[in-house]
Amino acid sequence: MAAVQDTAVVVGAGAKARPAAQGRWASIWAKHGAGYMFLLPWLIGFFGLTLGPAIASLYLSFTSFDLIRAPEWVGAANYVRIATADPKFAAAMRVTFLYVVLSVPFKLAFALLVAILLDRGVRGLTVYRAIFYLPSLLGGSVAIAVLWRQLFAGDGLINSLLAQFGIEGPSWISHPNYSIWTLVVLSVWQFGSPMIIFLAGLRQIPTDMYEAASLDGALKFRQFYKITLPLLTPVIFFNAVVQTIDAFKAFTPAFIISGGTGGPINSTLFYTLYLYQEAFGNFRMGYASALAWILVLIIALFTAFSFLTSRYWVHYDD
Amino acid sequence: MTHRISRRSVLAGGAALLSYAAFAPRAFSEEARLRLLWWGSQTRADRTNKVSELFKTANPGVAINGEFLGWSDYWPRLATQVAGGNAPDVIQMDYRYIVEYAQRGALAPLDSYLGSVLKVEDFDQVQIKGGSVDGKLYGISLGANSTAMMVNTVAFEEAGVDLPTPSTTWDDLARMGIEITKAGKRKGYYGLSDGSGVEPLLENWLRQRGKALFTADGKIAYGANDGAEWFAMWQKMREDKACVPADIQALDQFNIETSPLSLGKAATSYAHSNQLVGYQAINKDKIVLSSHALISKDAKGGHYRKPSMFFSVSAKSSDPELGAKYVNFFVKDPEAAKILGVERGVPESASVREALAPSLDDLGRAALDYVSGLGALAGDLPPPPPSGAGEAELALRSVAEQVAFGQLDAKQGGETLVNEVTQILSRG
Numbered sequence: 246m247a248a249v250q251d252t253a254v255v256v257g258a259g260a261k262a263r264p265a266a267q268g269r270w271a272s273i274w275a276k277h278g279a280g281y282m283f284l285l286p287w288l289i290g291f292f293g294l295t296l297g298p299a300i301a302s303l304y305l306s307f308t309s310f311d312l313i314r315a316p317e318w319v320g321a322a323n324y325v326r327i328a329t330a331d332p333k334f335a336a337a338m339r340v341t342f343l344y345v346v347l348s349v350p351f352k353l354a355f356a357l358l359v360a361i362l363l364d365r366g367v368r369g370l371t372v373y374r375a376i377f378y379l380p381s382l383l384g385g386s387v388a389i390a391v392l393w394r395q396l397f398a399g400d401g402l403i404n405s406l407l408a409q410f411g412i413e414g415p416s417w418i419s420h421p422n423y424s425i426w427t428l429v430v431l432s433v434w435q436f437g438s439p440m441i442i443f444l445a446g447l448r449q450i451p452t453d454m455y456e457a458a459s460l461d462g463a464l465k466f467r468q469f470y471k472i473t474l475p476l477l478t479p480v481i482f483f484n485a486v487v488q489t490i491d492a493f494k495a496f497t498p499a500f501i502i503s504g505g506t507g508g509p510i511n512s513t514l515f516y517t518l519y520l521y522q523e524a525f526g527n528f529r530m531g532y533a534s535a536l537a538w539i540l541v542l543i544i545a546l547f548t549a550f551s552f553l554t555s556r557y558w559v560h561y562d563d
Numbered sequence: 564m565t566h567r568i569s570r571r572s573v574l575a576g577g578a579a580l581l582s583y584a585a586f587a588p589r590a591f592s593e594e595a596r597l598r599l600l601w602w603g604s605q606t607r608a609d610r611t612n613k614v615s616e617l618f619k620t621a622n623p624g625v626a627i628n629g630e631f632l633g634w635s636d637y638w639p640r641l642a643t644q645v646a647g648g649n650a651p652d653v654i655q656m657d658y659r660y661i662v663e664y665a666q667r668g669a670l671a672p673l674d675s676y677l678g679s680v681l682k683v684e685d686f687d688q689v690q691i692k693g694g695s696v697d698g699k700l701y702g703i704s705l706g707a708n709s710t711a712m713m714v715n716t717v718a719f720e721e722a723g724v725d726l727p728t729p730s731t732t733w734d735d736l737a738r739m740g741i742e743i744t745k746a747g748k749r750k751g752y753y754g755l756s757d758g759s760g761v762e763p764l765l766e767n768w769l770r771q772r773g774k775a776l777f778t779a780d781g782k783i784a785y786g787a788n789d790g791a792e793w794f795a796m797w798q799k800m801r802e803d804k805a806c807v808p809a810d811i812q813a814l815d816q817f818n819i820e821t822s823p824l825s826l827g828k829a830a831t832s833y834a835h836s837n838q839l840v841g842y843q844a845i846n847k848d849k850i851v852l853s854s855h856a857l858i859s860k861d862a863k864g865g866h867y868r869k870p871s872m873f874f875s876v877s878a879k880s881s882d883p884e885l886g887a888k889y890v891n892f893f894v895k896d897p898e899a900a901k902i903l904g905v906e907r908g909v910p911e912s913a914s915v916r917e918a919l920a921p922s923l924d925d926l927g928r929a930a931l932d933y934v935s936g937l938g939a940l941a942g943d944l945p946p947p948p949p950s951g952a953g954e955a956e957l958a959l960r961s962v963a964e965q966v967a968f969g970q971l972d973a974k975q976g977g978e979t980l981v982n983e984v985t986q987i988l989s990r991g
Contacts, residue, residue, distance in 0.1 A: 415810060505635050
């Protein structure tokens with residue numbers, strides 16, 4: 246630490262002695278140089294690995310590009326095909342929206358429930374917090390998706406448990422009516438990160454409010470509706486937006502559980518999985534880029550919509 | 564002033580590092596480097612790496628760097644490497660993709676090495692032609708295989724059902740399936756796998772009807788009524804419980820581990836002859852190969868000897884001749900052949916087959932006997948599938964599932980399939 250500060254001082258002294266023409270850049274460098282140097286890894290990552298590829302993909306979305314030959318400009322043809330002549334796009338949209346609509350509310354409700362339970366002064370809270378957070382750390386991984394496949398397979402653990410109660414469970418992952426539910430349950434199981442944020446939000450609510458409420462005779466249930474929920478709306482809003490964006494981008498579980506096919510009968514054909522199939526399965530990188538930009542647009546619209554409606558239900562303290 | 568000096572020295576140091584980084588590989592690259600990429604199991608990797616060691620011993624000063632992946636991860640990786648100008652020198656290539664890669668200029672034509680570096684005169688000429696696209700040679704076949712039915716002999720015995728023979732018809736097979744299911748010797752066990760979504764099986768059935776999957780100029784070569792009859796046949800088998808129900812078949816990701824046979828759900832599965840080694844490795848019961856059922860007693864067989872896979876050389880390779888030399892070693896050296904066995908199919912070279920025969924184990928011999936014993940069941944090699952064939956295969960699977968789960972009837976299935984495949988092929 247000391248060494249860094251020393252250098253900064255010396256740099257500053259040297260720069261000030263410079264003539265005026267160089268002076269502006271030199272003084273900017275002197276003032277912020279160290280900061281930019283520290284930022285450099287992130288800057289390289291942002292421009293090289295995020296912004297650069299994003300711009301390239303915008304260009305590619307107007308081309309026909311098979312990954313091997315040079316891209317060929319086709320104008321809006323890719324977007325026209327998406328809008329008019331791609332039944333799989335429509336199928337992928339349906340599956341993805343269904344997944345978002347099912348998984349986000351269930352996950353948030355479950356996360357809030359667990360957060361409230363943990364907030365009530367459980368002994369060994371930190372241990373529980375860590376345990377409950379664990380699925381979120383593991384959840385996106387291939388290993389968990391494989392495990393899920395085993396659990397929900399026709400003769401997997403879930404059906405063995407059901408059999409104890411005399412219920413013959415279906416083959417969850419390989420029946421088009423149920424496969425999406427296994428993915429929703431997998432998503433809800435990864436409730437850790439919204440839970441931690443809810444927990445932090447709950448801790449912000451002043452306890453004297455509850456005390457006042459109970460003096461007035463309000464029951465727990467009423468306290469929850471009148472105090473907890475309204476005061477928690479900014480946190481709910483944040484979690485909802487973040488989880489919705491995440492749900493739109495979900496890929497790994499569907500990829501593993503369907504073996505990359507999106508089957509049975511496209512019932513797990515997540516939008517990103519279809520995008521991946523087009524890009525790397527069918528060598529249509531230009532078309533896949535157009536699909537990616539449509540997804541960006543959809544997520545942007547959803548987020549904007551959330552922000553616009555938020556003023557009617559999100560309450561901020563002054 | 565300290566600042567300037569320090570910056571300069573930092574710059575100088577950086578420049579030195581950069582130049583070192585730029586020139587260092589060259590200093591080491593006195594030996595020739597060869598990069599290989601293939602798909603397959605650990606067994607295949609071990610065999611391949613041993614052959615590479617052998618090649619290095621025979622050609623001192625060559626460094627070989629081999630990588631392998633599973634089938635579904637392989638193609639994205641290869642496509643990305645080719646796009647990035649970083650393709651491996653020697654590429655394992657499939658019959659399904661060779662046209663796409665060759666026509667896009669990713670593979671080096673090998674014709675100029677024939678006779679000099681590549682000594683494949685004693686290959687079956689049909690198989691040489693199989694590796695050609697637009698009149699140029701882009702792939703050397705690593706072995707021949709044929710589509711086959713994997714049969715669990717123990718499950719057949721338990722149910723008291725005779726094993727299928729080369730003259731078994733689809734009607735016979737359906738009856739066998741029903742008997743095994745009815746015998747109920749194992750819990751939740753069925754006679755047959757549902758093959759309605761398995762493209763090589765459909766192809767075999769179509770060939771018996773004098774049709775094919777694709778024409779030589781890359782169009783669909785069967786009609787909606789063919790598709791409808793195909794789906795109707797399987798629909799009946801599902802209704803009769805000759806084959807597994809839809810939700811069990813849907814577990815199959817079309818690899819050895821997830822096939823109904825390996826999952827312990829059915830007594831048959833549809834695969835390729837060189838996969839017998841892999842099937843037996845994960846199944847306790849004895850597995851044998853059987854040719855596919857016939858549409859009628861006097862029908863011609865629909866089989867053909869297919870190049871199981873090729874080795875191709877990248878068009879961007881810095882030393883394509885060395886690549887060709889490696890490929891030649893792989894398919895012609897007798898020691899290499901003993902290491903490789905028939906895991907990649909039956910060797911194409913007659914002399915290698917002879918050298919190999921005495922050292923084969925039972926499984927290897929069974930695979931070899933199967934491919935060489937097809938006799939009248941085997942016909943001509945069809946032209947390589949056109950680009951879009953991979954997508955067409957997924958379409959067959961999806962339509963077959965829609966019929967199996969009752970979303971379409973067999974007739975609608977046939978129409979949907981033909982429409983989708985036609986569209987896919989027209990997009991290319």
